[in-house]
Amino acid sequence: MEPAIIDIQHLKKSFGPNHVLADLSLKVNKGENLAILGKSGTGKSVLIKCIVRLLDPDEGSITVFGKNMEELGEGELNEIRKKMGFLFQSAALYDSLTVRENLEFPLRTLPKITEEEMNKRVEEALQNVDLAAAIDKMPSELSGGMRKRVGLARSLILKPEIMFYDEPTTGLDPITSRGISHLIVAVRKKYNTSSIIITHDIECARITSDRVIVLDKGKCIAEGTIDEVSKSDNNEVKAFFQ
Amino acid sequence: MLCLMGNLVFKYHKQVLFNPMIDNNEAVIVKKESLIKRYLVGMSKLTVFFVHFFKEVFKPPYEFKEFMKQSYRIGNQSFLLVATTAFIMGLVLTIQSRPALVQFGAQSWLPAMVAVSIVREIGPVITALICAGKVGSGIGAELASMKVTEQIDSMEVSGINPFKYVVVTRILSATLMLPLLVVFADTVALFGSYFGVNLKDTVSFQLFFIEVFQKLDFSDVFPAFIKTFFFGFSIGLVSCYMGYNADNGTEGVGKAANSAVVFGSLMVFVVDMVAVQITNLFST
Numbered sequence: 277m278e279p280a281i282i283d284i285q286h287l288k289k290s291f292g293p294n295h296v297l298a299d300l301s302l303k304v305n306k307g308e309n310l311a312i313l314g315k316s317g318t319g320k321s322v323l324i325k326c327i328v329r330l331l332d333p334d335e336g337s338i339t340v341f342g343k344n345m346e347e348l349g350e351g352e353l354n355e356i357r358k359k360m361g362f363l364f365q366s367a368a369l370y371d372s373l374t375v376r377e378n379l380e381f382p383l384r385t386l387p388k389i390t391e392e393e394m395n396k397r398v399e400e401a402l403q404n405v406d407l408a409a410a411i412d413k414m415p416s417e418l419s420g421g422m423r424k425r426v427g428l429a430r431s432l433i434l435k436p437e438i439m440f441y442d443e444p445t446t447g448l449d450p451i452t453s454r455g456i457s458h459l460i461v462a463v464r465k466k467y468n469t470s471s472i473i474i475t476h477d478i479e480c481a482r483i484t485s486d487r488v489i490v491l492d493k494g495k496c497i498a499e500g501t502i503d504e505v506s507k508s509d510n511n512e513v514k515a516f517f518q
Numbered sequence: 519m520l521c522l523m524g525n526l527v528f529k530y531h532k533q534v535l536f537n538p539m540i541d542n543n544e545a546v547i548v549k550k551e552s553l554i555k556r557y558l559v560g561m562s563k564l565t566v567f568f569v570h571f572f573k574e575v576f577k578p579p580y581e582f583k584e585f586m587k588q589s590y591r592i593g594n595q596s597f598l599l600v601a602t603t604a605f606i607m608g609l610v611l612t613i614q615s616r617p618a619l620v621q622f623g624a625q626s627w628l629p630a631m632v633a634v635s636i637v638r639e640i641g642p643v644i645t646a647l648i649c650a651g652k653v654g655s656g657i658g659a660e661l662a663s664m665k666v667t668e669q670i671d672s673m674e675v676s677g678i679n680p681f682k683y684v685v686v687t688r689i690l691s692a693t694l695m696l697p698l699l700v701v702f703a704d705t706v707a708l709f710g711s712y713f714g715v716n717l718k719d720t721v722s723f724q725l726f727f728i729e730v731f732q733k734l735d736f737s738d739v740f741p742a743f744i745k746t747f748f749f750g751f752s753i754g755l756v757s758c759y760m761g762y763n764a765d766n767g768t769e770g771v772g773k774a775a776n777s778a779v780v781f782g783s784l785m786v787f788v789v790d791m792v793a794v795q796i797t798n799l800f801s802t
Contacts, residue, residue: 330675362672362675364672365668368667368669369669370664370669370672371663371667371669381673381676382676382678385676
């Protein structure tokens with residue numbers, strides 16, 4: 277069996293007296309889509325921010341591609357980050373840049389990329405999310421769903437091996453949400469990515485995930501396929517699925 | 519340092535002296551301790567930010583395109599505001615100074631006196647204060663909103679150093695653009711002064727500027743020009759610090775913009791005070 281691409285052991289993270297993650301362990305296998313469900317404030321976003329080291333955990337270990345994230349220097353960390361894509365809840369597009377410039381932005385980390393190659397990659401990434409026509413627009417001219425898709429295109433432009441989706445369907449109407457969920461599935465097929473999808477949206481989890489875990493108070497309270505988890509006896513999990 | 523001290527005093531007054539819940543000496547001491555702790559933490563964070571800037575500024579890759587963009591925003595887009603203010607400043611200073619000189623029959627000294635005032639002190643300080651308002655609030659609010667909307671996090675996970683891209687470029691632009699704006703402002707203010715002189719007297723353009731340049735000395739121009747780099751640096755540093763360390767939420771954006779203007783302006787006076795002392799030290 278292939279080793280897990282992400283291996284988290286006994287992760288703890290607190291903000292003052294607030295224990296957000298309490299001894300959490302989980303693994304993500306290559307090519308797997310893992311959805312993390314849970315109420316607001318249960319530590320879902322903190323977990324993925326710890327994985328990409330936007331936050332430093334208090335205790336525990338995070339191993340990505342076989343490397344302990346805490347032991348990496350700045351250069352090595354940036355090299356690993358180039359293999360990761362992150363779709364933020366707000367899409368986090370750079371307001372002062374056009375869609376094209378937003379997509380070109382991560383490409384600056386690649387050594388000696390030609391302008392032709394850059395244009396090709398930008399156009400391809402936008403075609404993947406069906407937004408080729410928006411290439412010269414400013415982020416302020418885009419709708420919420422379009423911003424998410426541009427954000428997704430930007431996170432895919434470096435052809436990552438791992439994708440993190442932080443509440444990809446929050447704030448979108450059901451039809452657009454479904455579109456984004458199917459896009460996540462398409463991304464996995466096309467790029468063979470492993471993904472962690474943070475969501476409250478059961479339908480999104482059902483469409484996108486191979487496996488689901490439910491977090492409560494920073495601990496995993498249920499794990500399995502979405503059908504298995506939905507039949508759990510745990511009251512917190514039941515409440516979530518009702 | 520002084521801006522943080524001002525912040526401390528303000529918070530102390532607000533939270534301790536005017537708080538009816540704290541009515542015994544022990545509670546006041548505890549509050550004082552926590553405020554001192556917060557002051558020291560703030561000081562150390564600003565120092566770390568300052569050191570971080572110097573660590574990043576010489577390290578490649580250099581964000582030249584972003585630096586040019588910020589220089590355009592800070593410099594070019596402030597021209598009109600600076601020009602208008604400078605013209606009025608020169609004009610008003612001339613009109614206000616004239617009666618006092620007339621009393622001594624010394625109105626022929628007016629161009630020289632106004633020029634020395636503008637070049638040595640008023641031009642740099644007023645221009646820096648305008649920039650602390652316009653540029654400082656812009657940088658503070660922009661960086662804070664970038665932080666709130668996770669744009670800075672997004673750069674970091676893309677493997678791009680956000681400090682270098684966002685902070686270093688803005689501080690450098692502010693440092694280099696402010697002196698140019700001050701030179702421009704001084705020039706416009708002298709034109710304003712020429713206009714002011716000609717409201718009551720008739721002085722030719724050539725004579726006015728001969729008077730100005732005869733009295734202006736290297737020791738008037740050089741220290742005043744050098745201190746503008748420090749004005750620009752302190753405005754850039756403080757506003758980037760406030761924006762980059764803003765609290766989350768829209769309230770944090772407002773606070774960052776406000777603090778950037780208040781502490782940026784305060785820093786201008788602090789730097790000016792230090793610069794005047796150093797200049798005096800060398801001139802004596």
